[in-house]
Amino acid sequence: xxxxxxxxxxxxxIEDPKTLNFYKPRLQAIVWEDKDLEVAVEEVKLAIPKLLxxxxxxxxxxxxILKVNPHINITNPEGYKVSVSGQSITIEAPRSVGVLYxxxxxxxxxxxxxxxxxxxxxxxxxxxxxxxxxNNGTIERGYAGMSLWKWYELPERLDPRYKDYARANAxxxxxxxxxxxxxxxxxxxxxxxxxxxxxxxxVFRPYGIKVYLSVNFASPxxxxxxxxxxxxxxxxxxxWKEKADEIYSLIPDFGGFLVKANSEGEPGPMDYGRTHVDxxxxxxxxxxxxxGMVFWRAFVYAPDPKGDRFKAAYEEFKPxxxxxxxxxxxxxxxxxIDFMPREPISPLxxxxxxxxxxxxFQVTQEYLGWATHWVYLAxxxxxxxxxxxRVKNRKTTLSEILQGKTFGYRHTxxxxxxxxxxxxxxxxxxxxxxNWYALGRLAWDPDLGAKEIAQEWISQTLSRDSKTGSDIQSxxxxxxxxxxxxxxxxxxxxxxGEGHHFGPxxxxxxxxxxxxxxLYYHKADEKGIGFDRTNTGSNALAQYPKEFSAPFSSLETCxxxxxxxxxxxxxxxxxxxxxxxxxxxxxxxxxxxxxVEGLQRDWEKVKGKVPQETFENVSxxxxxxxxxxxxxxxxxxLYFQTFSKKALPAGLKAPE
Ligand code: GCU
Numbered sequence: 001x002x003x004x005x006x007x008x009x010x011x012x013x014i015e016d017p018k019t020l021n022f023y024k025p026r027l028q029a030i031v032w033e034d035k036d037l038e039v040a041v042e043e044v045k046l047a048i049p050k051l052l053x054x055x056x057x058x059x060x061x062x063x064x065i066l067k068v069n070p071h072i073n074i075t076n077p078e079g080y081k082v083s084v085s086g087q088s089i090t091i092e093a094p095r096s097v098g099v100l101y102x103x104x105x106x107x108x109x110x111x112x113x114x115x116x117x118x119x120x121x122x123x124x125x126x127x128x129x130x131x132x133x134x135n136n137g138t139i140e141r142g143y144a145g146m147s148l149w150k151w152y153e154l155p156e157r158l159d160p161r162y163k164d165y166a167r168a169n170a171x172x173x174x175x176x177x178x179x180x181x182x183x184x185x186x187x188x189x190x191x192x193x194x195x196x197x198x199x200x201x202x203v204f205r206p207y208g209i210k211v212y213l214s215v216n217f218a219s220p221x222x223x224x225x226x227x228x229x230x231x232x233x234x235x236x237x238x239x240w241k242e243k244a245d246e247i248y249s250l251i252p253d254f255g256g257f258l259v260k261a262n263s264e265g266e267p268g269p270m271d272y273g274r275t276h277v278d279x280x281x282x283x284x285x286x287x288x289x290x291x292g293m294v295f296w297r298a299f300v301y302a303p304d305p306k307g308d309r310f311k312a313a314y315e316e317f318k319p320x321x322x323x324x325x326x327x328x329x330x331x332x333x334x335x336x337i338d339f340m341p342r343e344p345i346s347p348l349x350x351x352x353x354x355x356x357x358x359x360x361f362q363v364t365q366e367y368l369g370w371a372t373h374w375v376y377l378a379x380x381x382x383x384x385x386x387x388x389x390r391v392k393n394r395k396t397t398l399s400e401i402l403q404g405k406t407f408g409y410r411h412t413x414x415x416x417x418x419x420x421x422x423x424x425x426x427x428x429x430x431x432x433x434x435n436w437y438a439l440g441r442l443a444w445d446p447d448l449g450a451k452e453i454a455q456e457w458i459s460q461t462l463s464r465d466s467k468t469g470s471d472i473q474s475x476x477x478x479x480x481x482x483x484x485x486x487x488x489x490x491x492x493x494x495x496x497g498e499g500h501h502f503g504p505x506x507x508x509x510x511x512x513x514x515x516x517x518x519l520y521y522h523k524a525d526e527k528g529i530g531f532d533r534t535n536t537g538s539n540a541l542a543q544y545p546k547e548f549s550a551p552f553s554s555l556e557t558c559x560x561x562x563x564x565x566x567x568x569x570x571x572x573x574x575x576x577x578x579x580x581x582x583x584x585x586x587x588x589x590x591x592x593x594x595x596v597e598g599l600q601r602d603w604e605k606v607k608g609k610v611p612q613e614t615f616e617n618v619s620x621x622x623x624x625x626x627x628x629x630x631x632x633x634x635x636x637x638l639y640f641q642t643f644s645k646k647a648l649p650a651g652l653k654a655p656e
Contacts, residue, residue, distance in 0.1 A: 004425030008460035011050040029063030036096035062087040079121030097208030126413035127443035128176035143371035144421030144428035155199035166207035172440025182260040184214040186222040210255035218267035230272035231282035240286040256293035284325035305514035308538035322354035347543035358413035371428030376476040378438035378450035390547035399446040414443040486592025491564035494521035504635035530564035583649040589633035
């Protein structure tokens with residue numbers, strides 16, 4: 001059994017008569033000339049017989065016409081135009097990859113019962129996955145098996161899965177992949193590994209996907225045997241320049257470097273008294289002659305028990321605005337702390353006017369239940385992208401900023417830390433596939449909605465029956481808030497297990513660093529709970545435009561889902577619904593558990609209507625999720641009760 005291997009490309013037979021009537025006559029033939037269109041044609045030949053039960057013949061005047069046309073007038077060179085006339089559908093694009101995207105668009109339209117005509121262009125230039133894969137095959141924060149890349153087999157053997165990986169990404173418009181962990185081994189830059197990287201790049205190229213590497217900043221010392229890696233030293237610069245030349249001689253369209261520097265113990269320019277600017281620009285200069293990019297991460301923070309980690313990225317990067325070379329992008333996490341189930345947006349996005357910023361989402365569910373909890377992340381991504389930042393004191397969504405509209409970015413990028421692995425179904429949890437799908441679709445168009453993306457994904461994977469589809473869609477859309485309810489209500493954050501980040505450990509007071517404890521974040525005491533980030537506390541709110549921060553600044557007006565992010569809330573504080581905070585807080589955990597039970601009941605109803613293997617897989621994982629939701633609830637309620645010293649709200653049974 002294929003057990004989810006084919007992702008949203010299993011192309012199961014269309015039953016809807018209207019769709020069949022529209023497409024069948026127009027897909028009797030495929031017409032193309034350009035040799036570069038082979039992968040697009042291959043996909044059509046694979047999909048159409050399965051979807052429509054017909055085998056398109058080659059050539060003729062009518063049918064599906066695929067054309068590379070460099071003169072076509074289109075917003076973005078990666079875009080495409082689809083037109084329908086008489087008995088044919090024409091897909092035209094300035095580049096062959098655009099035609100490929102057009103083919104995947106067509107296949108999506110067939111499966112969602114839509115007509116395909118129109119002009120389509122990506123709104124973001126760099127649509128990227130970040131794999132946190134190590135050279136020993138493990139994946140940092142990966143929950144779906146081992147790495148997809150079999151280093152010991154490369155470059156000679158190319159696992160067929162590499163091509164399927166490329167197809168899946170291309171079907172979404174993903175055009176960039178960083179294949180190794182940001183905590184990077186220098187080994188990836190060795191000549192031994194570069195030929196392996198080249199072998200992957202060769203597989204991905206026809207699908208429009210560029211390969212990038214995460215680099216270890218100390219590589220000149222580790223690999224090059226230089227005394228250090230000081231970015232201002234000519235011999236260090238020379239080492240990187242020669243390394244870039246070597247890479248490009250193997251991979252002429254190599255994307256560039258992703259760098260985690262001076263963060264969580266990784267080496268960086270500050271080891272030599274230099275700055276992020278010195279480090280990033282030095283690498284940028286090595287890549288520039290080849291057209292390569294540097295993605296330099298803003299995920300930095302110091303182990304200061306009295307400080308506020310929330311403020312670190314802004315404090316370190318804002319002063320450098322305007323000083324980075326033109327092939328540098330600063331990659332900023334969602335959000336200011338670290339991929340929590342609900343974070344406010346990073347203030348950096350509102351403050352760096354002269355530097356292009358990339359969004360880094362996390363698709364792997366490090367803090368969202370690994371691969372056993374069902375969480376459809378598009379709801380969270382959408383919430384973030386649609387946030388009105390109030391930049392320029394007008395409605396300015398984060399999506400607009402990322403598209404470069406607000407500050408006129410030279411480069412635009414959305415990246416996601418991948419949730420893929422060697423599991424047969426790629427993502428462990430079958431529903432995790434929807435998160436990969438959503439990341440790709442949102443990177444193409446960050447204004448899409450979680451709801452429509454879910455609908456698309458369901459019709460291509462689980463069911464095209466409208467009732468079943470809408471039932472699954474409403475389950476998907478409820479999952480993120482359910483997870484928040486039983487793990488992190490009202491903006492509670494960073495109370496997960498220390499180190500492995502699994503399950504609840506709000507009681508952690510000691511860790512290798514104070515800012516890795518839970519206590520640092522929740523600050524529970526007899527009076528209340530939460531991190532005061534107003535002007536009576538760390539004043540992190542001052543990093544936002546004041547029109548944005550104003551409502552968050554007061555306990556009266558702060559949106560309740562963000563209370564503990566910004567306030568130390570008294571246990572007795574009355575909330576809008578009349579409950580005191582302690583009671584409302586406890587009720588959320590109980591509600592979350594009840595909601596998981598609701599999900600279980602609703603999932604039972606689709607039995608027989610979705611592939612049986614998927615049904616059983618999800619049912620079993622829901623059992624685990626339920627067990628762990630109770631664990632979260634009981635751990636948090638009992639622990640925080642030692643501070644509040646209050647009884648549970650009437651009607652709730654105390655955990656044993
Ligand atoms: C988190 C995660 C680490 C990861 C880091 C990063 O802290 O737990 O495993 O290396 O983020 O994004 O660099």
